[in-house]
Amino acid sequence: MNPTIILINLFAIGCLIFAFTKDRAKTKQSVEVAVKSFFRILPPVLIIIILIGLLLGFVPPSEISKVIGEQSGFSGVLLIALLGSILHIQAFISFPLAASILESGASISAVAAFITTLTMVGTATLPLEMRELGKKIALLRNGISFVIAIVIALIMGVIL
Amino acid sequence: MKTEEREREKQTNKAMIRDYLLLGVTLTFAATVLLIFPDRLDIVTTTSWDYFLEMMMILPAVMVVMGLFAVWVSKETIVKYLGESSGIKGIFLAILVGALPTGPLYVAFPMASSLLKKGARISNIVIFLSAWACIKLPQELVELQFLGLKFMLSRLVLTILFVTLMGVSIEWMIKWSDKKTSNSTGGENGAGI
Numbered sequence: 001m002n003p004t005i006i007l008i009n010l011f012a013i014g015c016l017i018f019a020f021t022k023d024r025a026k027t028k029q030s031v032e033v034a035v036k037s038f039f040r041i042l043p044p045v046l047i048i049i050i051l052i053g054l055l056l057g058f059v060p061p062s063e064i065s066k067v068i069g070e071q072s073g074f075s076g077v078l079l080i081a082l083l084g085s086i087l088h089i090q091a092f093i094s095f096p097l098a099a100s101i102l103e104s105g106a107s108i109s110a111v112a113a114f115i116t117t118l119t120m121v122g123t124a125t126l127p128l129e130m131r132e133l134g135k136k137i138a139l140l141r142n143g144i145s146f147v148i149a150i151v152i153a154l155i156m157g158v159i160l
Numbered sequence: 161m162k163t164e165e166r167e168r169e170k171q172t173n174k175a176m177i178r179d180y181l182l183l184g185v186t187l188t189f190a191a192t193v194l195l196i197f198p199d200r201l202d203i204v205t206t207t208s209w210d211y212f213l214e215m216m217m218i219l220p221a222v223m224v225v226m227g228l229f230a231v232w233v234s235k236e237t238i239v240k241y242l243g244e245s246s247g248i249k250g251i252f253l254a255i256l257v258g259a260l261p262t263g264p265l266y267v268a269f270p271m272a273s274s275l276l277k278k279g280a281r282i283s284n285i286v287i288f289l290s291a292w293a294c295i296k297l298p299q300e301l302v303e304l305q306f307l308g309l310k311f312m313l314s315r316l317v318l319t320i321l322f323v324t325l326m327g328v329s330i331e332w333m334i335k336w337s338d339k340k341t342s343n344s345t346g347g348e349n350g351a352g353i
Contacts, residue, residue: 004305005217011301012221019228026231034227038220040172043179045215047186053208054190057200091299092222096211099306111307112315119294120319125265132269133276133285136337140330141286148322156314 041092048093052100065105072107077157080110081150084117088124091115109157116149218305222298226261229297233260239271242288243280251324254284258291261298268292282334287327294319 019027068076089097098111121142122129129138194201238257245253258268272285295316303312 004309005214008218008301008305009221012224015225015228019232027228030227030231031224032227033230034220034223037226038223040176040179041219041223043176043183045219046212047179047183049208049211049215050186050190052211053204054193056207057204058193058197091294091296092219092302095299095302095306096215100207100211102307108311112311115303116294116315116319119299120290120323122265122293125269128266129269132273133289136334137282137286137330140333141289141326144326144330145290148326152315152318152322155318156311159314160310 041090044090044093048089048097052097056100056104059104061105064101065107068101068106068110070107072110076107077109077113077150077153080106081113081117081146081153084114084149085121085146086123087118088122089118091119094118107157108160109153112156113149113153116152117146120145120149214305218302222301225301226298229261230263233262235262235267235271238262239275242275242284243278246281246284250281250284251287251327254288254327255291255295255320255323258288258293259295259297261296265289265293281331283327283331285327286330287323290323290326291320295323 016027016031019030066072068080072079094115098115101114102108102111123142126138126142129142133141190204194204238260241253241257242250268289272289275288276282276285300312300316303315
């Protein structure tokens with residue numbers, strides 16, 4: 001048990017108690033939604049956890065750090081930013097994955113680039129975005145997001 | 161509206177069955193690989209178990225927070241607040257409202273589109289969408305757990321900063337290009353929406 005785990009759970013319990021004093025029916029409905037979403041997100045979470053185990057068990061850290069570690073420099077960041085733009089993984093499960101590659105030799109910049117492009121650039125949702133908001137806004141938003149994700153990643157590499 | 165909801169329910173059920181099948185495939189794959197390389201069994205299971213424990217200790221709480229917001233903050237509330245505000249207050253609200261844990265990105269697109277049609281500022285909509293995509297409260301909680309306070313905070317601050325800059329510059333670019341096309345086509349409305 002680390003402090004973060006306690007903090008997150010206290011926060012949730014606090015919100016729950018506050019909600020309960022406001023409206024019981026709505027709180028009950030919220031918990032139902034929570035249980036449903038938990039079981040919906042469980043399989044991808046378990047899949048990624050198994051893959052992390054295999055990754056750390058079979059791929060030596062030296063290999064990971066060669067491709068996306070400190071010595072890979074800008075090309076490593078670019079590579080993983082592209083990967084993050086194409087992949088369509090929920091943010092929730094990207095964090096344990098990110099932590100595992102960080103643990104095994106990836107650079108801070110690479111990890112930050114991965115998470116940021118993963119959430120901000122959506123190649124899979126781009127067609128929908130273009131239909132709803134027009135080509136111009138959608139393409140500009142995704143294109144600029146890709147660039148700023150790399151800028152954010154590089155800044156984080158410097159300050160952390 | 162009812163049938164639309166039922167249709168969505170059906171689709172999420174289908175996706176869930178697919179996900180559980182995929183989990184079965186992954187488990188079988190892992191078991192096979194570990195049978196071939198039994199010397200790796202120990203490190204693989206310990207690593208996975210550690211991550212599993214960590215996840216299980218925060219995931220229920222994160223889901224409760226999401227569930228509460230999903231029920232309490234309706235789409236109508238979000239549209240109402242975003243449509244009315246502008247300036248610094250508008251930017252602030254766009255980030256705040258986008259960061260509330262209220263569902264996947266594809267839910268936000270139609271909202272953004274209707275807000276644009278109602279005359280909301282492009283900058284606020286772009287900021288709202290980007291905040292929705294990457295500054296979600298439950299995501300920040302999971303990031304805090306796995307990557308630590310320093311990592312989470314610095315990425316959050318940088319993201320807010322750059323997303324705001326991006327929103328403002330996209331609005332500027334779209335206005336500029338619309339003006340150009342409407343000048344060259346003789347005042348015809350050339351909005352790209």
